[in-house]
Amino acid sequence: MISTSLLTEFKNLLGKENVMDSESDRHAYSYDAAVLDAVIPELVLRPTNSEQLGKTVALCNENKLPMTVRGAGTNLSGGTIPTKEHGVVILTNGLNKILEINEQDLYAVVQPGVVTAKFAAEVARRGLFYPPDPGSQAVSTLGGNVSENAGGLRGLKYGVTKDYVMGVNFWNAEGEYVKSGGKTVKCVTGLNISQLMVGSEGTLGVFDEIIFKLVPPPVASKAMLAEFDDINKASETVAAIIANKIVPCTLELLDNATINYVEDFTKAGLPCDAAAILLIEVDGGHIALVEDDAEKVVEICKKNGARRVQMAKDAAEKNKLWEARRNALPALARARPTTVLEDATVPRSQIPAMIKAINDIAAKYKLQIGTFGHAGDGNLHPTILTDKRDKEEFHRVEQAVDEIFDVALSLGGTLSGEHGIGTAKSKWLEKETTKATIIYSRRLKKAVDPNYLLNPGKIIGG
Amino acid sequence: MHEDLHQLAKMLHELDDQMVACMKCGLCQSVCPVFAETMREGDVARGKIALLENLSHEMIKDAEGVQEKLNMCLLCGSCAANCPSGVKVLDIFLKARVIVNTYMGLPPAKKAIFQGLLTKPALFNTILDVASKFQGIFTKPASEVIGSSCSRINAPIIGDRHFMPLAKKPLRKLESARNTRPGKGGYRVAFFPGCVVDKVYPKVGQAVLKALTHHEIGVYMPAGQACCGIPALASGDKESFDKLVQHNLELFEKENFDYLLTPCATCTATMHEIWPLMSGNQTQSMQERIASLSAKVMDITQFMVDVLKVALPVSGSGIKVTYHDPCHLKKSMKVFEQPRALLKSNPRVQFVEMAEADRCCGCGGSFNLQHYNVSKEIGQHKRDNIVASGAQVVATACPACMMQMSDMLSQNKDQVAVKHVMELYAETL
Known part of the structure; x- marks a missing residue:
């Protein structure tokens, strides 16, 4: 139990309204978007400035309270579910200021609680571009994006969150300030701690400010939709586009089940009888080059067996196509009560093999699996539709998930492309890496967080 | 326990x-x-x-x-x-x-209001009629353009609100109950003004009646209408809700008509969506009766545009008017094009869209009473968007939204009038 005096201390520091200890408030921070058991935190704290954040961390450390930092709680691997014993949730949504957008030097400085889409919109308003666009961007926070190394639809050409992180300033476990990286393109001062922070899921420090790289936006783009009667042909088309040295900014695949669920939800006019569709977008700095690429893509699609290829006529039509893709996961979620969303990722040349394996696994365990994903970067989202209340069926789901990971690893892939490891996948970590990798990581963790208070149990267990 | x-x-x-x-x-x-x-x-x-x-x-x-x-x-x-x-x-x-x-259990104050007052329309009306005569003693006008009032004294229930005063005479005293046959318009409708239109905005009800008369629509507007029930249900008082539904059901079942129209988004959504939704505990025949009346419920602007097809493509050059989407009309009923069509085809109106037109105004019925500070913060965003649009009038299709927007605009001393879409329409007739 947290003592009354400590509670008072937090209230004096943060203000009464930013210290939540009622049962109902604590229950509201016991889960995230992962299908995992809830853990009720003992306390929820909401600092509203940098100094408060640092002191909050220091106070938690002094009192041996494990801290889980939470932005919008959209995590899909349990990274924002608090720790079992005396867990404390530190909210970042009170730290939501864009501190600087520098148009000369192409960088931005933000607090961790800034919402991704709001940031991207503000950057766009200044004529610049912040490409990472995770599916939850309407609510997700940039701090969370960095912690999870969030991806999105544009990963193939523009990279993921890590490719835009220039610096991370954070509070260490003791509540002391650590600076890493900077605002210059070149910066080799000290260890490259910023990149260590990316994807660390809150286990190594509590972010205070993040410096992001910005880029000039593409001036032209062309979006296409190609329909296939055979999902393998779609997969082969993906491989063929890349082999032809064209890098679309987005190359998304939806299988038949997914197409139908999305169409039902969005009424975007998708072809419900197709075995698969590819949503492809090419962009660039000159319209002629983009149109040239688009024509080549259309040709490649047809050559590889697309039964129909359409090009979006205008911006509105293009936007509608992509809006449909963004709704793939949510739409699948309507089919059954529980949605288990995986993100096993393989080298893109292995996509046909991976999709075939997923369909075989679905048949073997008699499960509904809709697969969609970022086919261009091999990051597929096999989405298992189930009801967690049905114990027998859910057991089959767990077996299927195990098998999906085995196949992904056997194809030279990885456990998670962008959702993180959290607690959901930490048990498989050794399968992909080695025993020594985990020991090394744990030593690192112990060195910077000797009391094991920074989101303990995540990624590397322990 | x-x-x-x-x-x-x-x-x-x-x-x-x-x-x-x-x-x-x-x-x-x-x-x-x-x-x-x-x-x-x-x-x-x-x-x-x-x-x-x-x-x-x-x-x-x-x-x-x-x-x-x-x-x-x-x-x-x-x-x-x-x-x-x-x-x-x-x-x-x-x-x-x-x-x-x-x-x-229901808090005592709510119990007294819902079970002792709201479910007894005659008593409820009498008390508010009396209140409207005396309200000037405690309140004073706040904004001429908007017609709002604020408190003369330090009254906790009013706080710093700029509220719309109760009308001197409610709609039912200004316009007698009626039961007319259709003329050339061909249709016969029932008219349910709703409590707020009756007691605060009778001019909205009059505008609707003027439009219906103009189009020669037969109107059944019976005396003794009760509240649609949503305030009681939102507070969890199903018993009072059921009584109100039954009262209205019996009243409107007395006559035949094609549509049951209301100028209140919340009443429309409640009668169309919530009445059947919450009828699960009723007998089969009662459920069927509720369903058949519910199916006839329609928003007045939807009736004008979809049924009467009055909207003509005229580009107006008059006063700048923007439109606020009531949540219960856009999100519950998916009605958002019809009120805009009425405005855009109004020769006296130059229509301008505000940012986030469908963002909630923050009223939420009794939410405004229980959580005024949050309600006010939400309302302030709406006010900012209205003012930024440059409109001289903000039109909407829900009297509750009208009250909330009036409060916010009046407190900010903005010279922006708040009107129902039907008022603007009726002005052209």
Whole structure:
């Protein structure tokens, strides 16, 4: 139990309204978007400035309270579910200021609680571009994006969150300030701690400010939709586009089940009888080059067996196509009560093999699996539709998930492309890496967080 | 107490199938007007559903705390309209409010108002008629353009609100009950003005009647109409709600008509959506009666545009008018083009769209009374968008939104008038 005096201390520091200890408030921070058991935190704290954040961390450390930092709680691997014993949730949504957008030097400085889409919109308003666009961007926070190394639809050409992180300033476990990286393109001062922070899921420090790289936006783009009667042909088309040295900014695949669920939800006019569709977008700095690429893509699609290829006529039509893709996961979620969303990722040349394996696994365990994903970067989202209340069926789901990971690893892939490891996948970590990798990581963790208070149990267990 | 909690949990089980559909994606955080102000997870749909689930699984003991969170909601339906998993959030919250209220009991003040007053339309009307005569003693005019008032004295229930005074004479005293046959218009409609139009904005009701008369529509407007029931239901008082539904049902079943029209978005959504939704405990024949009346309920602007097809493509060059989407019209009824069509085809109107036109105004009925500070913060965003549009008039199709926007604009001393779409339409006739 947290003592009354400590509670008072937090209230004096943060203000009464930013210290939540009622049962109902604590229950509201016991889960995230992962299908995992809830853990009720003992306390929820909401600092509203940098100094408060640092002191909050220091106070938690002094009192041996494990801290889980939470932005919008959209995590899909349990990274924002608090720790079992005396867990404390530190909210970042009170730290939501864009501190600087520098148009000369192409960088931005933000607090961790800034919402991704709001940031991207503000950057766009200044004529610049912040490409990472995770599916939850309407609510997700940039701090969370960095912690999870969030991806999105544009990963193939523009990279993921890590490719835009220039610096991370954070509070260490003791509540002391650590600076890493900077605002210059070149910066080799000290260890490259910023990149260590990316994807660390809150286990190594509590972010205070993040410096992001910005880029000039593409001036032209062309979006296409190609329909296939055979999902393998779609997969082969993906491989063929890349082999032809064209890098679309987005190359998304939806299988038949997914197409139908999305169409039902969005009424975007998708072809419900197709075995698969590819949503492809090419962009660039000159319209002629983009149109040239688009024509080549259309040709490649047809050559590889697309039964129909359409090009979006205008911006509105293009936007509608992509809006449909963004709704793939949510739409699948309507089919059954529980949605288990995986993100096993393989080298893109292995996509046909991976999709075939997923369909075989679905048949073997008699499960509904809709697969969609970022086919261009091999990051597929096999989405298992189930009801967690049905114990027998859910057991089959767990077996299927195990098998999906085995196949992904056997194809030279990885456990998670962008959702993180959290607690959901930490048990498989050794399968992909080695025993020594985990020991090394744990030593690192112990060195910077000797009391094991920074989101303990995540990624590397322990 | 423990045994009681078990009972409450069991009652909440009926919501289990609907609640499990929430996959906790958290996207409701991007649209919830209350969350935008408080930033607390317990105030957004995902959090509330998690709390109800935990209450129903007996993981949480503080039922009162959950009730408090449950009431921290405008019932605007923004979350449901944007929910990727299609969770029926409003169904869940309304049913949960009834269940939790049955367990916790209704606060005495609400009990007195709903059960002693609202369900007795004649008494309710008399009391408010008397109140309208004396209100000038305690209040003074605040804005001429808007017609709002504020308190002369330090009255806690009024606070710093700039509220719309009760009309000197309610609609039912200005316009007699009627039962007319259709003329050339061909249709016969029933007219349900709703409490706020009757008591605060009779001019809106008069505008509707003027338009219906102009188009030679037969009108059945009976005396003795009761509230649609939503204030009682939103507070979890199903008993009063049922009484009000039954009262209105009996009144309107007396005559035949093609549509039952209201100029109030909330009344429309309640009668069209909520009446059948909450009729599960009624007899089969009662359910059928409710369903058949509900099916006839239609928003007045939808009737004008979709049925009478009055909107003509005229580009207006008159006063600048913008439009606010009432949540219960756009998100519940999917009606948003019709009121705009009426404005755009109005020769006296130059229509301008405001930013975030469908963002909730923050009124939420009794939410405004219980959580005025949050309601006001939400309303301030609406006010900012209205003013930024440069409009001289903000039009809408819900008298509750009109009250809220009047309060916000008047407090900010803005010279922007608040009107119902039908008022602007009637002015052209």
